[in-house]
Amino acid sequence: MKRYKSEEGRRLIHESYDRLLNGWNVPYKEVDVSTQYGITHIITAGNPENPPLLLFHGTGDHSALMWIYNARELSASYYVIAVDHIGGSGKSEPNANYDRAFNQVKWLDEIFEVMKLESVYIAGVSYGAYLAYHYAIARPEKVRKIVCMAGRIPGSQLEVMSKMMRAFLPEAMFPSEQNVRKLLRKLCGASADAFEKNPDLLQHWTYLLKYFNNRSMMKHAITIYPQDAIQTIRDKSLFLIGDQDMLSYYPKSLARLREYGINHRIVKNAGHAINHEMPELIHEEIVGFCR
DSSP states (O other), X not given: OXXXXXXXXXXXXXXXXXHHHXXXXXXXXXXXXXXXXXXXXXXXXXOTTSOEEEEEOOSSOOHXXXXXXXXXXXXXXXXXXXXXXXXXXXXOEEOHHHHHHOOHHHHHHHHHHHTTOSSEEEEEETHHHHHHHHHHHHOGGGEEEEEEESOOOOSOHHHHHXXXXXXXXXXXXXXXXXXXXXXXXXXXXXXXXXXXXXXXXXXXXXXXXXXXXXXXXXXXXXXXXXXXXXXXXXXXXXXXXXXXXXXXXXXXXXXXXXXXXXXXXXETTOOTTHHHHOHHHHHHHHHHHHO
């Protein structure tokens, strides 16, 4: 499956990716890790002697965009390892095996082996939040704590898809400048300025909506976990949810967190891009919880 709708779109996205990465304003290194599913692109920042913090982004984006407001502060306390999800819009390059038999846990196991990681902290946004708790359930010995931003624990596949469609349609199907801004305001609530006042960020998000094929991330399946599985990670999990986030702030989602006894905090006036909208608060929460 083609990840980009055109070669020109691919070029624009990759050139814009590099501009965003320079906007991290911190020294970084880019690493390509070979796995059975293709090449996984990783960005590292900070002192390798610090505790490792894996960063997982959402479905339609990548590390350069997702952590532009967070990398500098987080890398002061941690060895940041930001992963471009294979099949996503970043610089990871899937192979034919990705389409045939992708397994998220096996993929991350290989990254852990190559990067010589034994026990890590993980922070993720949206789908990245799911991937954080999915891996923590599968490999509890490898994960110290997880911070799940703009995430939820869904009760069914229908719940996942219905919320996604309500959030992104119809604007994402017709990514004009007007619709892009409308979608951002829909997702971010009162804090869309985090994107709209950053021309590089706004332009890049427009490129993704126009040129990236989101279906290439469909191999990243969502497992619907029973309560007993979720409770195995209860003491190592923190969920941060904005009260304007239409993808994770709704009665069933919040009731499930309470019922399962999961640590969570509702952040006022924050939407789905919570780490862009309120980076200082997010840094405090991650560092405080993982300390």
